[in-house]
Amino acid sequence: MHVSHLSLVDFRSYENVDLELEPGVNALVGPNGQGKTNLVEAIGYVATLASHRVPTDAALVRAGATRAVVRARIVRGDRASTVELEITAGKANRARINRAPAPRPRDVLGIARTVLFAPEDLALVKGDPDGRRRFLDQLAVLLVPRVAGLLGDYDRVLRQRGALLKSAGAAARSRSGSPDLRTLDVWDAKLATLGAEILALRAELVTALRPYVAAAYEQVSAGQGDAEIGYRSSVDAALADEGEPPAPEGPRTVEGLEQQMLEAMARTRSKEVERGVNLVGPHRDDLVLTLGGLPAKGYASHGESWSFALALRLASYRLLTDGPPGDLESLLWASDWGPDGEPVLILDDVFAELDVRRRTRLAELVAGAGQVLITAAVPEDVPVQLDGARFDVEDGTVRRA
Template identity: 35%
Template sequence: MYLEQLHLTRFRNYFNCSVAFEAQTIILLGNNAQGKSNLLEAVELLATLKSHRTSKDQDLIFQNEAIAQIEAVVKRLYRENTLTLTLRQKGRRTVALDREKLRRKTDFLGALNAVQFSSLDLDLVRGSPDKRRNWLDALLIQIEPIYAYILQEYNRVLRQRNALLKTIRKSLYEVSESNQVDNSTWEQLALWDAQLAANGSRVMRRRARVLERLTPIAQKWHNQISDHTEQLNLIYTANVTWSEDDPQQVQQAILDRIKLRQAAEQNLGTTVVGPHRDEVEFNINETPARSYGSQGQQRTLVLALKLAELELIETVVGEPPLLLLDDVLAELDLQRQNQLLSAIANRFQTIITTTHLNSFDQQWLKSSQVLTVDNGSLS
């Protein structure tokens, strides 16, 4: 997989910028706040239709412009595609493949695969559970694009059920004449329970499966980087228990848990059962890395996870994804830098942002395309 061209129009601080990538390794050199990360964000959006920096399209559009566009030419093993993402201040974003507008965004996902590793990812270990859930979901979308729709459907059901629970809470606990809920409301809640269980089962089972596939790959990299001194384990901790990867069994486990927590849900007015409450645990030598891991251990862990992501995506899609390294080399010591660079070798097309070239080996620089980024322009 090779990114040949990228054209940014009114995106972030790029008013109109085209670049042709001519090497396996591209280094974006420049001071802070010049647009290096913005360029990587554009590639990330083409790969996942998400940005890890914002959830609002308006934030991605140049100043007061109405529309922004990201266009890229991607060379795959057996084909070449032109990808276009159009963002709007008002109205929905649209996607096009080879200039043909797509009705379903899931048909766009998978045209480009990329793994991003930024300094923000070092918070993956110590951060809140939703960071780890989002990381796992982003990986799933890359290898199984239909998962984006599954997750969207689950979140839609969750919003509707939460709205109904708020209504029930108001009827039961706030001052009113009857302090009662009519039968039709309880029947409606039962319907949302069933939908939550069905959609939640799809999310939970896929998360558990992908983590099961990722774990041995991450363990291999972690052993190598830590010089076989530490044992890594990744555990998907769902808030319901099941023994088999069976849709009916997982759905029933969710429904049983809902019944058990119904008083708490009605009191809080929100859903407390489901994959939105699950956790991904990282343990080093059977100790939670979040609580006890040193900074060095945490960096090793995240580096192992990113290398495992690359390898898993390559295995599933049949060709290597892009690697986006956003200001991350400065966060790694020399040993971890060398581990990362040797693992990349010439296997993955890599785009790296940096404020200086001192940390790069001369041989690397000779074979790399170095682009200077200055206030939204490239040279």
């Protein structure tokens, strides 16, 4: 898979730009603040419908414009597809596939797959759990686009149940009468049904990623430490607080997870009403990162944290390239794999952040990828192992060098 053409209209700093890209290495070189990251951000947006830099779409529309348009041509083998996304701040976005309107923007998911590594990824190791949850969920969507609908449905139910808990808590504190919780059981059931699917999915994904992460960390760090990942569930924690035995190792069924989630919500209901928040579910979970048996957050050095973040992205790339193992296939994951499905690898201003040893190791690991997009402030930041097409980016223009 590779992106052969990118066109932007009023996206970020670009009023209008057209860029022809090549398979293999494509380096976007220019001083900071000239728009290099905007180009790869647009390609990542086509694949995920999200930016790696901002949480909402409003900042993607150029100042003074009312909408932005991103158009990309994606080539897989002998097939080419054109995806067009129209981004309008404060309104629903629109999508077209091969010039035909798509019913929903998320219908474009799966046409392009990207793995993007950027300086912001250091937060995967040093930051809060929400970034690590987002990492898992975005990878799940890349593997199978239907997960986007599941996550969206869960978020909607979560908001509805949260609003009910908040109003019930306010009624209890006002002492004007007992809060009406008759509809809470209905929302509990909905949240448990959707949450159990997400829990099962994430657990299988972590299991599938684990050997890739360990191997990638060893390669990047030249064998300096053992990297491990695990999953910490708020459902297990809630049941453990009530004296339940620890959950057994290995995969659990969706049905079993649904019953556990219902039990956990029942046991924490008084706390949830008191605080007015949802305390149990995948929105409270964490991807656990350990290095040499110790938590990476707080114990890993700056260089080790970079290596771990890089290992997470490289592991994602390898999993997407190889395809899911049988356990993930059983959860109705995608089956469109093989060389034509290899994701585009994006390295956004990464090499300047790495020491010489890690820079060389990373370059050696990605040199054979089907398409690699690199941004760098100066040509010297692009390792010699990654020779290929080069584009100079300056003052809002992109020129083939």
